[in-house]
Amino acid sequence: MVPADDGASPAPIDRLVMEWMRSRFAGSRMRGRLYLHVELSGDYYLGEVSARFEICWYRNDDFAVHYQEERQDRTWKCQWDRHPNAHNSRDHFHPAPTASRTDAADA
Amino acid sequence: MTDDTRRDGPPPVDSPFEGENTKERVYGAILHAREPMMAAEIADRADCSAESARTHLSFYADLGIVIRHEGSPAKYERNDDYFEWRRVNNLAREHTVDELQARVSELTDQIEAYRDEYGVDSPAEVDVLKFDAERIDDIYVDLSEWATALEERRLHERARKKAN
Structure with a gap:
Protein backbone atom coordinates (compact mmCIF):
# COMPACT_ATOMS: atom_id res chain seq x y z
CA MET A 1 0.00 0.00 0.00
CA VAL A 2 1.12 3.58 -0.56
CA PRO A 3 3.19 4.65 2.46
CA ALA A 4 0.52 6.98 3.72
CA ASP A 5 1.37 6.21 7.32
CA ASP A 6 4.47 8.35 7.59
CA GLY A 7 2.48 11.23 9.02
CA ALA A 8 2.36 12.81 5.58
CA SER A 9 -0.77 14.64 4.59
CA PRO A 10 -3.10 14.32 2.94
CA ALA A 11 -3.77 10.63 3.34
CA PRO A 12 -6.59 8.50 1.96
CA ILE A 13 -9.54 7.38 4.04
CA ASP A 14 -8.85 4.47 6.39
CA ARG A 15 -11.72 2.20 5.45
CA LEU A 16 -10.70 -0.51 7.92
CA VAL A 17 -10.71 1.76 10.94
CA MET A 18 -14.11 3.11 9.91
CA GLU A 19 -15.51 -0.38 9.41
CA TRP A 20 -14.24 -1.37 12.81
CA MET A 21 -15.84 1.69 14.42
CA ARG A 22 -19.02 0.93 12.55
CA SER A 23 -19.11 -2.52 14.12
CA ARG A 24 -19.19 -0.82 17.55
CA PHE A 25 -22.48 0.94 16.80
CA ALA A 26 -25.98 -0.38 16.41
CA GLY A 27 -27.27 2.42 14.22
CA SER A 28 -24.61 3.39 11.76
CA ARG A 29 -23.77 3.02 8.12
CA MET A 30 -21.16 4.00 5.61
CA ARG A 31 -22.21 6.72 3.21
CA GLY A 32 -21.40 6.98 -0.50
CA ARG A 33 -18.75 9.58 -0.04
CA LEU A 34 -16.95 7.63 2.61
CA TYR A 35 -17.79 8.61 6.13
CA LEU A 36 -19.39 6.90 9.06
CA HIS A 37 -22.85 8.18 9.91
CA VAL A 38 -24.03 7.40 13.44
CA GLU A 39 -27.61 8.19 14.49
CA LEU A 40 -27.86 8.71 18.24
CA SER A 41 -30.80 7.44 20.20
CA GLY A 42 -33.41 10.13 20.87
CA ASP A 43 -34.08 8.51 24.25
CA TYR A 44 -31.16 10.39 25.74
CA TYR A 45 -32.47 13.79 24.75
CA LEU A 46 -35.10 16.07 26.19
CA GLY A 47 -37.67 17.12 23.62
CA GLU A 48 -37.51 16.62 19.91
CA VAL A 49 -33.88 16.34 18.96
CA SER A 50 -32.25 14.23 16.32
CA ALA A 51 -28.53 13.90 16.75
CA ARG A 52 -25.76 12.33 14.75
CA PHE A 53 -22.04 11.88 14.43
CA GLU A 54 -20.24 11.97 11.13
CA ILE A 55 -16.78 10.44 11.34
CA CYS A 56 -13.92 10.34 8.87
CA TRP A 57 -10.66 8.58 9.67
CA TYR A 58 -7.51 8.75 7.56
CA ARG A 59 -4.53 6.47 7.16
CA ASN A 60 -2.16 8.90 8.82
CA ASP A 61 -4.53 8.87 11.83
CA ASP A 62 -5.90 12.30 11.04
CA PHE A 63 -9.63 12.48 11.64
CA ALA A 64 -12.75 14.60 11.59
CA VAL A 65 -15.54 13.91 14.07
CA HIS A 66 -18.64 16.07 13.57
CA TYR A 67 -21.49 16.15 16.04
CA GLN A 68 -24.78 17.72 15.08
CA GLU A 69 -28.15 18.13 16.79
CA GLU A 70 -31.22 19.17 14.85
CA ARG A 71 -33.45 20.96 17.34
CA GLN A 72 -36.88 22.40 16.66
CA ASP A 73 -35.66 25.90 16.07
CA ARG A 74 -32.00 25.49 15.24
CA THR A 75 -28.95 23.36 14.65
CA TRP A 76 -26.33 22.84 17.35
CA LYS A 77 -22.99 21.44 16.29
CA CYS A 78 -19.35 21.10 17.16
CA GLN A 79 -16.40 19.24 15.71
CA TRP A 80 -13.13 17.57 16.70
CA ASP A 81 -10.42 17.58 14.04
CA ARG A 82 -6.89 16.39 13.53
CA HIS A 83 -5.22 17.73 10.42
CA PRO A 84 -2.55 20.25 9.46
CA ASN A 85 -3.85 23.81 9.32
CA ALA A 86 -2.87 27.41 9.80
CA HIS A 87 -5.50 28.30 12.40
CA ASN A 88 -4.71 25.92 15.26
CA SER A 89 -2.64 22.94 16.37
CA ARG A 90 -3.05 19.68 14.48
CA ASP A 91 -5.54 18.49 17.13
CA HIS A 92 -8.24 21.10 17.59
CA PHE A 93 -11.86 21.65 18.48
CA HIS A 94 -14.50 23.76 16.76
CA PRO A 95 -16.94 24.74 19.52
CA ALA A 96 -20.72 24.71 19.57
CA PRO A 97 -23.17 26.03 18.71
CA THR A 98 -21.87 26.56 15.17
CA ALA A 99 -18.61 24.55 15.10
CA SER A 100 -17.05 27.92 14.48
CA ARG A 101 -13.73 28.14 12.67
CA THR A 102 -12.73 31.47 14.15
CA ASP A 103 -13.25 30.26 17.74
CA ALA A 104 -11.48 26.94 17.25
CA ALA A 105 -9.33 25.91 20.20
CA ASP A 106 -6.18 23.80 20.33
CA ALA A 107 -6.64 20.38 21.87
CA MET B 1 -31.86 2.63 7.66
CA THR B 2 -30.09 1.09 10.66
CA ASP B 3 -29.25 -2.39 11.88
CA ASP B 4 -32.35 -3.34 13.82
CA THR B 5 -30.85 -6.22 15.76
CA ARG B 6 -29.81 -4.22 18.81
CA ARG B 7 -32.37 -1.44 18.76
CA ASP B 8 -34.31 -2.52 21.83
CA GLY B 9 -33.50 0.59 23.82
CA PRO B 10 -30.29 2.47 24.43
CA PRO B 11 -27.38 0.74 26.16
CA PRO B 12 -26.34 2.00 29.59
CA VAL B 13 -24.04 4.99 29.31
CA ASP B 14 -21.58 3.78 31.94
CA SER B 15 -20.49 0.69 30.00
CA PRO B 16 -21.13 1.29 26.32
CA PHE B 17 -18.64 -1.31 25.12
CA GLU B 18 -19.47 -4.05 27.58
CA GLY B 19 -20.05 -6.68 24.93
CA GLU B 20 -16.65 -6.13 23.40
CA ASN B 21 -14.05 -8.82 24.00
CA THR B 22 -10.28 -8.69 24.18
CA LYS B 23 -9.80 -10.27 20.79
CA GLU B 24 -11.86 -7.52 19.14
CA ARG B 25 -10.07 -4.78 21.04
CA VAL B 26 -6.69 -6.17 20.01
CA TYR B 27 -7.91 -6.14 16.40
CA GLY B 28 -8.99 -2.52 16.78
CA ALA B 29 -5.57 -1.62 18.20
CA ILE B 30 -3.74 -3.45 15.39
CA LEU B 31 -5.42 -1.22 12.82
CA HIS B 32 -3.48 1.70 14.30
CA ALA B 33 -0.14 -0.18 14.37
CA ARG B 34 1.09 1.66 11.30
CA GLU B 35 4.67 0.90 12.19
CA PRO B 36 6.07 -2.03 14.19
CA MET B 37 4.82 -1.92 17.79
CA MET B 38 5.58 -4.04 20.84
CA ALA B 39 2.89 -6.33 22.20
CA ALA B 40 2.96 -4.27 25.41
CA GLU B 41 2.05 -1.09 23.51
CA ILE B 42 -0.78 -2.82 21.70
CA ALA B 43 -1.96 -4.32 25.01
CA ASP B 44 -2.03 -0.83 26.45
CA ARG B 45 -4.25 0.44 23.65
CA ALA B 46 -6.47 -2.63 23.80
CA ASP B 47 -6.73 -2.42 27.58
CA CYS B 48 -5.63 -6.02 28.18
CA SER B 49 -2.59 -7.86 29.54
CA ALA B 50 0.54 -8.14 27.38
CA GLU B 51 0.24 -11.92 27.64
CA SER B 52 -3.28 -11.86 26.26
CA ALA B 53 -2.28 -9.42 23.50
CA ARG B 54 0.57 -11.77 22.48
CA THR B 55 -1.81 -14.70 22.20
CA HIS B 56 -4.18 -12.79 19.90
CA LEU B 57 -1.34 -11.18 17.95
CA SER B 58 0.17 -14.54 17.19
CA PHE B 59 -3.23 -15.72 15.93
CA TYR B 60 -3.61 -12.58 13.77
CA ALA B 61 -0.04 -13.07 12.48
CA ASP B 62 -0.97 -16.61 11.39
CA LEU B 63 -3.94 -15.20 9.49
CA GLY B 64 -1.72 -12.59 7.84
CA ILE B 65 -3.56 -9.64 9.41
CA VAL B 66 -0.39 -8.48 11.17
CA ILE B 67 3.26 -8.77 10.23
CA ARG B 68 5.40 -10.15 13.03
CA HIS B 69 8.91 -8.71 13.18
CA GLU B 70 11.16 -11.13 15.07
CA GLY B 71 13.41 -9.66 17.73
CA SER B 72 13.49 -9.14 21.43
CA PRO B 73 10.90 -8.09 21.90
CA ALA B 74 9.03 -9.07 18.73
CA LYS B 75 7.07 -6.25 17.11
CA TYR B 76 3.81 -6.26 15.22
CA GLU B 77 2.52 -4.14 12.37
CA ARG B 78 -0.77 -3.91 10.48
CA ASN B 79 -0.35 -5.83 7.21
CA ASP B 80 -1.69 -3.46 4.58
CA ASP B 81 -0.83 -5.89 1.77
Whole structure:
Protein backbone atom coordinates (compact mmCIF):
# COMPACT_ATOMS: atom_id res chain seq x y z
CA MET A 1 0.00 0.00 0.00
CA VAL A 2 1.12 3.58 -0.56
CA PRO A 3 3.19 4.65 2.46
CA ALA A 4 0.52 6.98 3.72
CA ASP A 5 1.37 6.21 7.32
CA ASP A 6 4.47 8.35 7.59
CA GLY A 7 2.48 11.23 9.02
CA ALA A 8 2.36 12.81 5.58
CA SER A 9 -0.77 14.64 4.59
CA PRO A 10 -3.10 14.32 2.94
CA ALA A 11 -3.77 10.63 3.34
CA PRO A 12 -6.59 8.50 1.96
CA ILE A 13 -9.54 7.38 4.04
CA ASP A 14 -8.85 4.47 6.39
CA ARG A 15 -11.72 2.20 5.45
CA LEU A 16 -10.70 -0.51 7.92
CA VAL A 17 -10.71 1.76 10.94
CA MET A 18 -14.11 3.11 9.91
CA GLU A 19 -15.51 -0.38 9.41
CA TRP A 20 -14.24 -1.37 12.81
CA MET A 21 -15.84 1.69 14.42
CA ARG A 22 -19.02 0.93 12.55
CA SER A 23 -19.11 -2.52 14.12
CA ARG A 24 -19.19 -0.82 17.55
CA PHE A 25 -22.48 0.94 16.80
CA ALA A 26 -25.98 -0.38 16.41
CA GLY A 27 -27.27 2.42 14.22
CA SER A 28 -24.61 3.39 11.76
CA ARG A 29 -23.77 3.02 8.12
CA MET A 30 -21.16 4.00 5.61
CA ARG A 31 -22.21 6.72 3.21
CA GLY A 32 -21.40 6.98 -0.50
CA ARG A 33 -18.75 9.58 -0.04
CA LEU A 34 -16.95 7.63 2.61
CA TYR A 35 -17.79 8.61 6.13
CA LEU A 36 -19.39 6.90 9.06
CA HIS A 37 -22.85 8.18 9.91
CA VAL A 38 -24.03 7.40 13.44
CA GLU A 39 -27.61 8.19 14.49
CA LEU A 40 -27.86 8.71 18.24
CA SER A 41 -30.80 7.44 20.20
CA GLY A 42 -33.41 10.13 20.87
CA ASP A 43 -34.08 8.51 24.25
CA TYR A 44 -31.16 10.39 25.74
CA TYR A 45 -32.47 13.79 24.75
CA LEU A 46 -35.10 16.07 26.19
CA GLY A 47 -37.67 17.12 23.62
CA GLU A 48 -37.51 16.62 19.91
CA VAL A 49 -33.88 16.34 18.96
CA SER A 50 -32.25 14.23 16.32
CA ALA A 51 -28.53 13.90 16.75
CA ARG A 52 -25.76 12.33 14.75
CA PHE A 53 -22.04 11.88 14.43
CA GLU A 54 -20.24 11.97 11.13
CA ILE A 55 -16.78 10.44 11.34
CA CYS A 56 -13.92 10.34 8.87
CA TRP A 57 -10.66 8.58 9.67
CA TYR A 58 -7.51 8.75 7.56
CA ARG A 59 -4.53 6.47 7.16
CA ASN A 60 -2.16 8.90 8.82
CA ASP A 61 -4.53 8.87 11.83
CA ASP A 62 -5.90 12.30 11.04
CA PHE A 63 -9.63 12.48 11.64
CA ALA A 64 -12.75 14.60 11.59
CA VAL A 65 -15.54 13.91 14.07
CA HIS A 66 -18.64 16.07 13.57
CA TYR A 67 -21.49 16.15 16.04
CA GLN A 68 -24.78 17.72 15.08
CA GLU A 69 -28.15 18.13 16.79
CA GLU A 70 -31.22 19.17 14.85
CA ARG A 71 -33.45 20.96 17.34
CA GLN A 72 -36.88 22.40 16.66
CA ASP A 73 -35.66 25.90 16.07
CA ARG A 74 -32.00 25.49 15.24
CA THR A 75 -28.95 23.36 14.65
CA TRP A 76 -26.33 22.84 17.35
CA LYS A 77 -22.99 21.44 16.29
CA CYS A 78 -19.35 21.10 17.16
CA GLN A 79 -16.40 19.24 15.71
CA TRP A 80 -13.13 17.57 16.70
CA ASP A 81 -10.42 17.58 14.04
CA ARG A 82 -6.89 16.39 13.53
CA HIS A 83 -5.22 17.73 10.42
CA PRO A 84 -2.55 20.25 9.46
CA ASN A 85 -3.85 23.81 9.32
CA ALA A 86 -2.87 27.41 9.80
CA HIS A 87 -5.50 28.30 12.40
CA ASN A 88 -4.71 25.92 15.26
CA SER A 89 -2.64 22.94 16.37
CA ARG A 90 -3.05 19.68 14.48
CA ASP A 91 -5.54 18.49 17.13
CA HIS A 92 -8.24 21.10 17.59
CA PHE A 93 -11.86 21.65 18.48
CA HIS A 94 -14.50 23.76 16.76
CA PRO A 95 -16.94 24.74 19.52
CA ALA A 96 -20.72 24.71 19.57
CA PRO A 97 -23.17 26.03 18.71
CA THR A 98 -21.87 26.56 15.17
CA ALA A 99 -18.61 24.55 15.10
CA SER A 100 -17.05 27.92 14.48
CA ARG A 101 -13.73 28.14 12.67
CA THR A 102 -12.73 31.47 14.15
CA ASP A 103 -13.25 30.26 17.74
CA ALA A 104 -11.48 26.94 17.25
CA ALA A 105 -9.33 25.91 20.20
CA ASP A 106 -6.18 23.80 20.33
CA ALA A 107 -6.64 20.38 21.87
CA MET B 1 -31.86 2.63 7.66
CA THR B 2 -30.09 1.09 10.66
CA ASP B 3 -29.25 -2.39 11.88
CA ASP B 4 -32.35 -3.34 13.82
CA THR B 5 -30.85 -6.22 15.76
CA ARG B 6 -29.81 -4.22 18.81
CA ARG B 7 -32.37 -1.44 18.76
CA ASP B 8 -34.31 -2.52 21.83
CA GLY B 9 -33.50 0.59 23.82
CA PRO B 10 -30.29 2.47 24.43
CA PRO B 11 -27.38 0.74 26.16
CA PRO B 12 -26.34 2.00 29.59
CA VAL B 13 -24.04 4.99 29.31
CA ASP B 14 -21.58 3.78 31.94
CA SER B 15 -20.49 0.69 30.00
CA PRO B 16 -21.13 1.29 26.32
CA PHE B 17 -18.64 -1.31 25.12
CA GLU B 18 -19.47 -4.05 27.58
CA GLY B 19 -20.05 -6.68 24.93
CA GLU B 20 -16.65 -6.13 23.40
CA ASN B 21 -14.05 -8.82 24.00
CA THR B 22 -10.28 -8.69 24.18
CA LYS B 23 -9.80 -10.27 20.79
CA GLU B 24 -11.86 -7.52 19.14
CA ARG B 25 -10.07 -4.78 21.04
CA VAL B 26 -6.69 -6.17 20.01
CA TYR B 27 -7.91 -6.14 16.40
CA GLY B 28 -8.99 -2.52 16.78
CA ALA B 29 -5.57 -1.62 18.20
CA ILE B 30 -3.74 -3.45 15.39
CA LEU B 31 -5.42 -1.22 12.82
CA HIS B 32 -3.48 1.70 14.30
CA ALA B 33 -0.14 -0.18 14.37
CA ARG B 34 1.09 1.66 11.30
CA GLU B 35 4.67 0.90 12.19
CA PRO B 36 6.07 -2.03 14.19
CA MET B 37 4.82 -1.92 17.79
CA MET B 38 5.58 -4.04 20.84
CA ALA B 39 2.89 -6.33 22.20
CA ALA B 40 2.96 -4.27 25.41
CA GLU B 41 2.05 -1.09 23.51
CA ILE B 42 -0.78 -2.82 21.70
CA ALA B 43 -1.96 -4.32 25.01
CA ASP B 44 -2.03 -0.83 26.45
CA ARG B 45 -4.25 0.44 23.65
CA ALA B 46 -6.47 -2.63 23.80
CA ASP B 47 -6.73 -2.42 27.58
CA CYS B 48 -5.63 -6.02 28.18
CA SER B 49 -2.59 -7.86 29.54
CA ALA B 50 0.54 -8.14 27.38
CA GLU B 51 0.24 -11.92 27.64
CA SER B 52 -3.28 -11.86 26.26
CA ALA B 53 -2.28 -9.42 23.50
CA ARG B 54 0.57 -11.77 22.48
CA THR B 55 -1.81 -14.70 22.20
CA HIS B 56 -4.18 -12.79 19.90
CA LEU B 57 -1.34 -11.18 17.95
CA SER B 58 0.17 -14.54 17.19
CA PHE B 59 -3.23 -15.72 15.93
CA TYR B 60 -3.61 -12.58 13.77
CA ALA B 61 -0.04 -13.07 12.48
CA ASP B 62 -0.97 -16.61 11.39
CA LEU B 63 -3.94 -15.20 9.49
CA GLY B 64 -1.72 -12.59 7.84
CA ILE B 65 -3.56 -9.64 9.41
CA VAL B 66 -0.39 -8.48 11.17
CA ILE B 67 3.26 -8.77 10.23
CA ARG B 68 5.40 -10.15 13.03
CA HIS B 69 8.91 -8.71 13.18
CA GLU B 70 11.16 -11.13 15.07
CA GLY B 71 13.41 -9.66 17.73
CA SER B 72 13.49 -9.14 21.43
CA PRO B 73 10.90 -8.09 21.90
CA ALA B 74 9.03 -9.07 18.73
CA LYS B 75 7.07 -6.25 17.11
CA TYR B 76 3.81 -6.26 15.22
CA GLU B 77 2.52 -4.14 12.37
CA ARG B 78 -0.77 -3.91 10.48
CA ASN B 79 -0.35 -5.83 7.21
CA ASP B 80 -1.69 -3.46 4.58
CA ASP B 81 -0.83 -5.89 1.77
CA TYR B 82 -3.20 -8.44 3.26
CA PHE B 83 -6.06 -5.96 3.63
CA GLU B 84 -5.48 -4.67 0.14
CA TRP B 85 -5.52 -8.17 -1.30
CA ARG B 86 -8.76 -8.89 0.56
CA ARG B 87 -10.40 -5.72 -0.73
CA VAL B 88 -9.35 -6.44 -4.33
CA ASN B 89 -10.71 -9.99 -4.02
CA ASN B 90 -14.04 -8.74 -2.72
CA LEU B 91 -14.33 -6.15 -5.46
CA ALA B 92 -13.55 -8.75 -8.13
CA ARG B 93 -16.10 -11.15 -6.67
CA GLU B 94 -18.92 -8.68 -6.17
CA HIS B 95 -18.69 -6.71 -9.41
CA THR B 96 -18.59 -7.40 -13.12
CA VAL B 97 -15.66 -6.26 -15.26
CA ASP B 98 -17.91 -3.58 -16.77
CA GLU B 99 -18.90 -2.24 -13.38
CA LEU B 100 -15.28 -2.09 -12.29
CA GLN B 101 -14.30 -0.36 -15.53
CA ALA B 102 -17.09 2.18 -15.09
CA ARG B 103 -15.90 2.93 -11.57
CA VAL B 104 -12.31 3.34 -12.79
CA SER B 105 -13.48 5.88 -15.39
CA GLU B 106 -15.52 7.75 -12.79
CA LEU B 107 -12.54 7.92 -10.44
CA THR B 108 -10.29 9.07 -13.29
CA ASP B 109 -12.69 11.94 -14.00
CA GLN B 110 -12.62 12.94 -10.33
CA ILE B 111 -8.84 12.77 -10.23
CA GLU B 112 -8.53 14.92 -13.36
CA ALA B 113 -10.92 17.47 -11.94
CA TYR B 114 -8.77 17.77 -8.81
CA ARG B 115 -5.63 18.09 -10.95
CA ASP B 116 -7.18 20.92 -12.93
CA GLU B 117 -8.48 22.65 -9.85
CA TYR B 118 -5.18 22.63 -7.95
CA GLY B 119 -2.84 22.77 -10.94
CA VAL B 120 -0.56 19.97 -9.70
CA ASP B 121 -0.34 16.21 -10.29
CA SER B 122 -0.85 14.88 -6.79
CA PRO B 123 -2.43 15.98 -3.52
CA ALA B 124 0.95 15.77 -1.79
CA GLU B 125 2.20 18.65 -3.95
CA VAL B 126 -0.42 21.04 -2.62
CA ASP B 127 0.69 23.12 0.33
CA VAL B 128 -2.48 23.31 2.45
CA LEU B 129 -0.94 25.86 4.74
CA LYS B 130 -0.84 28.39 1.91
CA PHE B 131 -4.60 28.71 1.88
CA ASP B 132 -6.71 31.04 4.03
CA ALA B 133 -7.50 29.73 7.48
CA GLU B 134 -11.18 30.00 6.55
CA ARG B 135 -10.89 27.54 3.67
CA ILE B 136 -8.22 25.23 4.93
CA ASP B 137 -10.52 22.62 6.48
CA ASP B 138 -12.50 22.24 3.26
CA ILE B 139 -9.34 22.05 1.20
CA TYR B 140 -7.94 19.39 3.46
CA VAL B 141 -11.10 17.32 2.99
CA ASP B 142 -10.76 17.82 -0.77
CA LEU B 143 -7.15 16.66 -0.82
CA SER B 144 -7.91 13.61 1.29
CA GLU B 145 -10.69 12.68 -1.12
CA TRP B 146 -8.26 13.10 -3.97
CA ALA B 147 -5.79 10.76 -2.20
CA THR B 148 -8.67 8.33 -1.59
CA ALA B 149 -9.73 8.46 -5.25
CA LEU B 150 -6.17 7.64 -6.37
CA GLU B 151 -6.05 4.63 -4.10
CA GLU B 152 -9.54 3.47 -5.02
CA ARG B 153 -8.69 3.65 -8.71
CA ARG B 154 -5.58 1.54 -8.17
CA LEU B 155 -7.57 -1.09 -6.26
CA HIS B 156 -10.40 -1.13 -8.81
CA GLU B 157 -7.88 -1.56 -11.62
CA ARG B 158 -6.33 -4.52 -9.84
CA ALA B 159 -9.78 -6.02 -9.30
CA ARG B 160 -10.69 -5.50 -12.96
CA LYS B 161 -7.61 -7.42 -14.09
CA LYS B 162 -8.41 -10.17 -11.64
CA ALA B 163 -12.04 -10.39 -12.75
CA ASN B 164 -11.06 -10.75 -16.40
